[in-house]
Amino acid sequence: MAPKKSKNRTPSPDPNGIFSGISVYLVEKGVQNRRLQVWKQKLVQMGATIEERLSKKVSHVFAVDLNSLLQQVDRERLTRYKGFILLYQWLVDSLSSGEKVSEDLYLLNLDSEEDNIADKSLDWKQENENVSSDCEPLHHKRIKSSHEDVESFKVESKRDADNNAVSETLNSSISSDNLPDSPSTASMSLDTPGGQFKDVNVLQPSLPYSPPDLNKNITEIFGKLINIYRALGEDRRSFSYYKVIPVIEKLPFKIESADQVKGLPGIGKSMQDHIQEIVTNGNLSKLEHFETDEKVRTISLFGEVWGIGPATAQKLYEKGYRTLDDLKSEDSLTHSQRVGLKYFDDIKTRIPRQEVQDMELLLQKAGEDILPGVDIVCGGSFRRGKSSCGDLDIVITHPDGKSHKGFLSRFVKRLKDMNFLREDLIFSTHSEEDSDSCVDTYFGLCTYPGRELRRRIDLKVYPRDIYAFGLIHWTGNDVLNRRLRLLADSKGYRLDDTGLFPATHGSGGKKGAKASTSLKFGTEKEVFDFLGFPWFEPHERNL
DNA sequence: CAGTAG
DNA sequence: AGGCCTTACTG
DNA sequence: GCCT
Numbered sequence: 001m002a003p004k005k006s007k008n009r010t011p012s013p014d015p016n017g018i019f020s021g022i023s024v025y026l027v028e029k030g031v032q033n034r035r036l037q038v039w040k041q042k043l044v045q046m047g048a049t050i051e052e053r054l055s056k057k058v059s060h061v062f063a064v065d066l067n068s069l070l071q072q073v074d075r076e077r078l079t080r081y082k083g084f085i086l087l088y089q090w091l092v093d094s095l096s097s098g099e100k101v102s103e104d105l106y107l108l109n110l111d112s113e114e115d116n117i118a119d120k121s122l123d124w125k126q127e128n129e130n131v132s133s134d135c136e137p138l139h140h141k142r143i144k145s146s147h148e149d150v151e152s153f154k155v156e157s158k159r160d161a162d163n164n165a166v167s168e169t170l171n172s173s174i175s176s177d178n179l180p181d182s183p184s185t186a187s188m189s190l191d192t193p194g195g196q197f198k199d200v201n202v203l204q205p206s207l208p209y210s211p212p213d214l215n216k217n218i219t220e221i222f223g224k225l226i227n228i229y230r231a232l233g234e235d236r237r238s239f240s241y242y243k244v245i246p247v248i249e250k251l252p253f254k255i256e257s258a259d260q261v262k263g264l265p266g267i268g269k270s271m272q273d274h275i276q277e278i279v280t281n282g283n284l285s286k287l288e289h290f291e292t293d294e295k296v297r298t299i300s301l302f303g304e305v306w307g308i309g310p311a312t313a314q315k316l317y318e319k320g321y322r323t324l325d326d327l328k329s330e331d332s333l334t335h336s337q338r339v340g341l342k343y344f345d346d347i348k349t350r351i352p353r354q355e356v357q358d359m360e361l362l363l364q365k366a367g368e369d370i371l372p373g374v375d376i377v378c379g380g381s382f383r384r385g386k387s388s389c390g391d392l393d394i395v396i397t398h399p400d401g402k403s404h405k406g407f408l409s410r411f412v413k414r415l416k417d418m419n420f421l422r423e424d425l426i427f428s429t430h431s432e433e434d435s436d437s438c439v440d441t442y443f444g445l446c447t448y449p450g451r452e453l454r455r456r457i458d459l460k461v462y463p464r465d466i467y468a469f470g471l472i473h474w475t476g477n478d479v480l481n482r483r484l485r486l487l488a489d490s491k492g493y494r495l496d497d498t499g500l501f502p503a504t505h506g507s508g509g510k511k512g513a514k515a516s517t518s519l520k521f522g523t524e525k526e527v528f529d530f531l532g533f534p535w536f537e538p539h540e541r542n543l
Numbered sequence: 544c545a546g547t548a549g
Numbered sequence: 550a551g552g553c554c555t556t557a558c559t560g
Numbered sequence: 561g562c563c564t
Contacts (some may be wrong), residue, residue, distance in 0.1 A: 229561085236553065240561030268562050307559090309547050334560065336547090393549095426548085428558060441558085443548085458549085474549090482554090496555065497549090
């Protein structure tokens, strides 16, 4: 019987790395950081190892031009170096052709001083018009936008097209979720929708970047560290782990050595060490230490209570408390904290989608009774199609643009009367009073009709003209929101749940200046379109 | 103002 | 060495 | 924690 080894039948001739085995040193001078990150990821994905110093192991050195190279690396060292010294263009061309191309045409020649480079580059061009003219900037005066001679125009524009195409491909595949779009790429995809990079994708079918799961051993541990550090109040450190997880998840192979991953964004010395320890030992002593430390465990536990953060948790620990039960006798707890404590288990229980569905309907009916035409939607993970939800995020508006004002108070009262809302956490209503441009918010606990199990519920009421922003924000997820905000920033805007504002840079204070009003958009899609962000249906926003 | 949640 | 992510309410 |  033919021994069927495994289900591991990779459909595509697994690019076990076209760069497998090579070891690279990157001269970062003169290359746009964003592009550098993409290249790093690509190199690593394709089997290369990134070295941080020019050592003997290095087989390939990359630089944008001779100047940058010499600026960063000692010339003498280079003369002794025996490997390839190449233009980044080699990388670009190799990636677009799907295989390592010959290094010959991309060599950076150390000996060639400025005068004799000119000739060489001419020779190159004649032999292979498709190849680099990158060494020109050395002596030519930046003629990028004013091509005088037809010949070089052809060559250069072709190369540029390739460049753009490739980086588009990279952007939209591997690193599609780091920085969504730089300003330039974004505007480009607006100008030439569909255009050229489609073809490149076809040319490069070998990128079914296999989804998930490899390296779960690492990301799971890092996930725990995120929570622990957050509980301890070390948000920054926590965030570092948060950022590195997607980077690791994107790798198409199982990490077996920290070398395979060094140089990637967000991975520094400590991350390397941790990863190395995990892949060799299967665990991380640091985490084990945390998990057995009574103080850490207790503070983490206390911090899970709604309204208790790192500071309070630590304070309570130092007062001698060790269990949630003990905490109930503490007088200094705020009302919210007491509620959070009392219904601790309830709140942590996930809500079946069907129940959320029912409660959304209930809310819509109750709202309609009070204010006909009112628009009530359950956002959050429910709107993203999840089968269970942690809480209810209710986003409310009214089409007439004004009668939302004062609605929340009446709505809450009504819901309390019908015994749907049970405990309050936060209730802030601002629209009734003066400014009509503010969002009313209610946080509390509710129950499914006929039951006692407490559910967390948030109600937010938006004026119609900024409703789309509220809906986007409260539908999430976090990653998508962050990408949208970053994109907005890059285009000179500031995005939040209350609107999209022209950047108020030159004028006045940093944030106080709320002078500018938000741009108005009626729907989520209009906001996405305006930002040049591809449309995602709600259920596609689980990034 | 610190602490907290989103 | 210092920034990294914004806003706004509770007590 | 990482990065500039």
